[in-house]
Amino acid sequence: MLVSSSTVPIFLISFLSPILPSCAAPPHILMVVVDDLGYQDAGFRGSDILTPNLDQLAEEGVILENHYGMEVCSPSRGSLLTGRYAIRTGLWKGIIRPGEEYGLDLNETLLPEMLKRNGYKTHGVGKWHLGMYSWGHTPARRGFDTFFGLFTGEEKYFTHTNNGKLDFRDTYINENGELVDELRRDLAGQYNTRLFTDRAVKVIQNHDTRSPLFLYLAYTAPHIPLEAPEEDVRKYASHIEGPRSKYAAMVSVMDEGVGKVVRAMRTSGLMENGVMVFTSDNGAYHGSQGSNFPLRGGKSSFLEGGVRVLSFVNSPLLRKAGYTNTNLHHVADWYPTFQALAADEPHQHPKTQLPLDGVNIWQSVSEGVPCREEVLLGLRDPYLRNDTRGKWGRENAEKYGDRQGDFSNLILTGGNSRLAQDYFIIRWKNYKLLSGTSLELQGWTSENGTSEFKKFSDKGGKKQYKTSLAVGNLLFDLSADPREVNNIASSHPETVMQLMKKKEGYRRTIKPIVESKHQSKASHTANKVWVPWVEL
Numbered sequence: 394m395l396v397s398s399s400t401v402p403i404f405l406i407s408f409l410s411p412i413l414p415s416c417a418a419p420p421h422i423l424m425v426v427v428d429d430l431g432y433q434d435a436g437f438r439g440s441d442i443l444t445p446n447l448d449q450l451a452e453e454g455v456i457l458e459n460h461y462g463m464e465v466c467s468p469s470r471g472s473l474l475t476g477r478y479a480i481r482t483g484l485w486k487g488i489i490r491p492g493e494e495y496g497l498d499l500n501e502t503l504l505p506e507m508l509k510r511n512g513y514k515t516h517g518v519g520k521w522h523l524g525m526y527s528w529g530h531t532p533a534r535r536g537f538d539t540f541f542g543l544f545t546g547e548e549k550y551f552t553h554t555n556n557g558k559l560d561f562r563d564t565y566i567n568e569n570g571e572l573v574d575e576l577r578r579d580l581a582g583q584y585n586t587r588l589f590t591d592r593a594v595k596v597i598q599n600h601d602t603r604s605p606l607f608l609y610l611a612y613t614a615p616h617i618p619l620e621a622p623e624e625d626v627r628k629y630a631s632h633i634e635g636p637r638s639k640y641a642a643m644v645s646v647m648d649e650g651v652g653k654v655v656r657a658m659r660t661s662g663l664m665e666n667g668v669m670v671f672t673s674d675n676g677a678y679h680g681s682q683g684s685n686f687p688l689r690g691g692k693s694s695f696l697e698g699g700v701r702v703l704s705f706v707n708s709p710l711l712r713k714a715g716y717t718n719t720n721l722h723h724v725a726d727w728y729p730t731f732q733a734l735a736a737d738e739p740h741q742h743p744k745t746q747l748p749l750d751g752v753n754i755w756q757s758v759s760e761g762v763p764c765r766e767e768v769l770l771g772l773r774d775p776y777l778r779n780d781t782r783g784k785w786g787r788e789n790a791e792k793y794g795d796r797q798g799d800f801s802n803l804i805l806t807g808g809n810s811r812l813a814q815d816y817f818i819i820r821w822k823n824y825k826l827l828s829g830t831s832l833e834l835q836g837w838t839s840e841n842g843t844s845e846f847k848k849f850s851d852k853g854g855k856k857q858y859k860t861s862l863a864v865g866n867l868l869f870d871l872s873a874d875p876r877e878v879n880n881i882a883s884s885h886p887e888t889v890m891q892l893m894k895k896k897e898g899y900r901r902t903i904k905p906i907v908e909s910k911h912q913s914k915a916s917h918t919a920n921k922v923w924v925p926w927v928e929l
Contacts, residue, residue, distance in 0.1 A: 419511065419735045420710060421606040421667040423658060424727070425651060426473070428466065428520060428547075428616035429692055430673035431683030432703050433841065434644055440684070441841045442641040443629050446652030447671065447705075454669075454707035455758050456717040461768055461820070462675050462702045462724045464693055466546055467522050469674040469724055470611070471497055474504045474523065476728025476749040480772050483904040486782075489524055491545045491555055494910040494927060496524015497535075502744055504728050506536030508607045510742055511735040514538055516596045519589045519611035522546040527927045533564040533572050537609070540564045541592045545923055547613060550585050550620040553577070560923040561585070576922060584622055586614045586643070590650030597657040605735070606663060610654065615643040619682065622646075637842075640682035655707075665709060668734065670727060672704035679835045680859055684842060689877040690835035693810040694860075695771045695818040695827060696877055698838070712759045720761070721820065723768045725751035730758075770825075771818035772899055778814065778906040786814025786831060793830040793864040801883040803865040805849060809833070812862055817896045823872035826882075826892045832863045837876065 434440050436448040437456065463469035467488045468479035475497065479485040482497055489495050497503070505515040517532045517540040524530035525544035532540035543553070543560040553561035563575040580588060593610050600606050621642035629645035630638040651671070658664040676698045677683020679691030690696030702724075732739070733753045739746035750769070757764035775786025789812065793804065808831070816829030836848045836859060849861035866889050868882040882889050 418666065419605045421663040422731055423667065423669040424609050425671045426611045427647060427673050428613050429675065429677055429683060430615060430703055431677030432685040432688050432698060432701065434677065434683055435703055438703065441633060443645045444648040446648045450655060450707045451705040452715065454705050454714055455711060457704040457722055458717050458719045460672065460702055460704035460722045461700050461770060462673065464675055464695055464699045464771065466674050470523055472725040473727055475501050476725050476751040477747065478725060478750045478769050480899060480903045483906060485773055485903065486906045488546060489522060494526045496526060496530035499529055502746060503535045504731065505607060505609065507732060507737055508735055509536050511737050513605045513607045514600060515607045517609045518542055518592050520613050525925055527929045528572055528925045529929050531564060531925065533566055538565065542589065547616050549618055551582055553581060553585060555923060558921045558923050586612060586646050586650055590653055593654045594657045597661055597663065602662065612647050614647040615640055615683065617681065619643065637682040668708040668710060670706050672724065673702040675699055676702060684838050686838050686840045687876055689837050694833045694835045696835055700770055706758050713761060718758060718761060720757045720763050721765050721768055722754050723751060726754045729753045730755050767821045769819055769899055771816060773814050773816055774900060774903060775814045777903050780906060780908040782811065782814050783906065785812050790815045790830045803863050806862045806864060808862040809860060819892055819895060821892055823870055824888060825869045825871055826889060827867040828893060830864045832867065833860060834863050835860050
């Protein structure tokens, strides 16, 4: 049943009466998040990239066929760690850039904080990318007992620098309640994917099994820059030609690491009462060496290749395993799912539980029971964004707004994702609607390849582009058209209007965006290290 325009779907834990696994204690949780992995880029998806560990874990567990993230890094990670759509957290603005005075609000109860209050030992390894302008926004102040990795969104794999400044650290709260930040200059020259694996294994080996463990392992691989040890390129990717060989080696080294971490979990006995979730934050960047085949588009777009991600679950607690689950899931669903598995009672804690958008999907994953029929994939309103990009969006909306109601034509305007500030994207059952005055369109990627069909021409038709912004409405029936080839908006105007009625309900929950301040140039270069710069 469709939700009326005056209703916003809010779920606290679940609308189901979940059947939880019968275990003596809350399960140990291993959450693996990888960065910009292509939808096809694992062996069990038909890839030519070698991923034997992912293949075995996926095939033994449950492959999630319709698992959605967000279009870029920060919004996807924010939804995972809050259980809330990006429109609520303010991350609908996009990624948090280095030096930007922005982050998840401190009134948000993040996943490690929620699990910690239920007795979990919480450890973060890898990429944060959810705000670092104050120490209060960094992982050790957001619920992690320890954090090893980087605060920003990317880094070089051997030097561990972002824009020439070091961002590689151990942070933790000491026995006096003080935050300790140890820069790891001593690790320069070592490949960060293996450093993250080694730290995760060490956390597992040192864990006191009398307490449940939450290990958040967020690899930067295979995000740019494309860097891998030459011996690994020869070992893992000698069968792949060109620059994709380095991307393939990055994925295979990550696969090697996941295998080591899971083996450590099994050796320690933690997997006997454990749940492992693997997901990418978004699809491969369109034009990079990753393949989202057979889906359309990639990172930064809301076409399937950008937001429908490679994901699976492995656990002995699953009641049904060894199958592909086609139910609709969103990355925000893991928060209420883990909350239910931990038997958390949010109203018994002094910090207010903010409304969740995710639902408890344990029964859906474990038994195949349908759990939701609707997922909000994207919503930007330039009139609720008081910054430069909001201004661009308002100009576009005012220029083309009266053309949006034409269901028969799609107007190409040119431009890129920076200008995409006015759109509404939703999936309901098998239908997916993209509507707005700045939709980013992208083409398709070939199987096990990176050659995109160049579909979009300039006004003179002399030059073709891989992407274009467009005005109008796109409606796809994903059950019949998973590659998003045939726009059926003109033949199903009633479905478009029915789905558009949902927009206002979601719009009322948007957190407005104000102009972000940025770190001064002098602070940027201080000691060539990324550190918080605002005292709260």
